[in-house]
Amino acid sequence: MSNWFPKLYNPLMKPLEKIGFGNIRKELLLNAKGQVLEIGSGTGFNFSYYKHADKVVAVEPATQMKEQSFIQIKKxxxxxxxxxxxxxxLPFADNSFDTVVGTLVLCTIPNPEQAxxxxxxVCKPNGKILLFEHVRLENKFFGSLQDWLTPFWKHICDGCHLNRNTLQLIEQTGLQxxxxxxxxxxxxxxxxxSIISNDYERRSEIENI
Known part of the structure; x- marks a missing residue:
């Protein structure tokens, strides 16, 4: 991660949070219950919206983003x-969490399918996975525009892909x-x-033989 991006992240995001992102996060995270895992917590925009969790464990690989998020823990x-x-x-055992959360993160992770x-x-069989993501548009013109812009966008926004088909990836990864x-x-x-079935990985291995 570049040194300048974490410094600009909050100033760039705050207008978007005010015009609607904050409300979207708030409504989504009301459903986060029990032991919660958040993937790519960034500077902690979600932290104040957790109301029904027993505890939140947040993972963030970027040191500068992680350090900024400590301020939000107090709120x-x-x-x-x-x-x-x-x-x-993830450094956790299978079936460790009741809820797994990811917001505006799968666009940046190098291997979103693995994530x-x-x-x-790590999600319990009866648990929930809650996501808020931007995706590639189905419209031919605007989808192609996203494809065209992505190399430049990745460069200035620290690896963010405008054209990820995240919904398709979710459905291909044993999730309903x-x-x-x-x-x-x-x-x-x-x-x-939610998780479709416990034998998904076994079926995937058989299909790949």
Whole structure:
């Protein structure tokens, strides 16, 4: 991660939070209950919105972002622990969390499919995965525009992909999409997902033989 991006992240995001992102986060995270894992917690925009969690463990690989998030822990009404870890290799046992959260993070993770597999692995069988992500538009013109802009966007926004088909990745990773809310002309999606079955990994291994 570049040195300048973490410094500009909060000033760039705050206008978006005020015009709607904050409300989207608030409504989504009311559903985060029990032991909660947040992937890529960044500077901690979500922390104050957790109301029903027993505890939140947040993972963030970027040291500068993690350090900035400590300020937000003081505003939280539930216990929050932030640790350094990658979403693609979570340091937790299987079935550890009641809720797994990711907001505006799968666009940046180098291997989002692996991150989703890890979310599924650490989520309890009856748990929930809550996501707020931007996605590639189905519209031919605007989808192609996102494809064209992505190399430049990745460079200035520290690896963020404008054209990730996150919904398709979710469905391919042994998760069942239970709810979708579309925002801002369908470029942002709120997604609630659950685990389809415990034998998904076994079936995947058989299919790949």
């Amino acid at each position: 939280a009404s539930v216990p929050i622990e932030v640790i350094s870890a990658s979403g693609e290799k 989703l597999k890890e979310m599924r692995r 999409v239970d709810m979708i809310e579309k925002h801002y002309k369908k470029i942002f999606l709120v997604i609630e997902a």
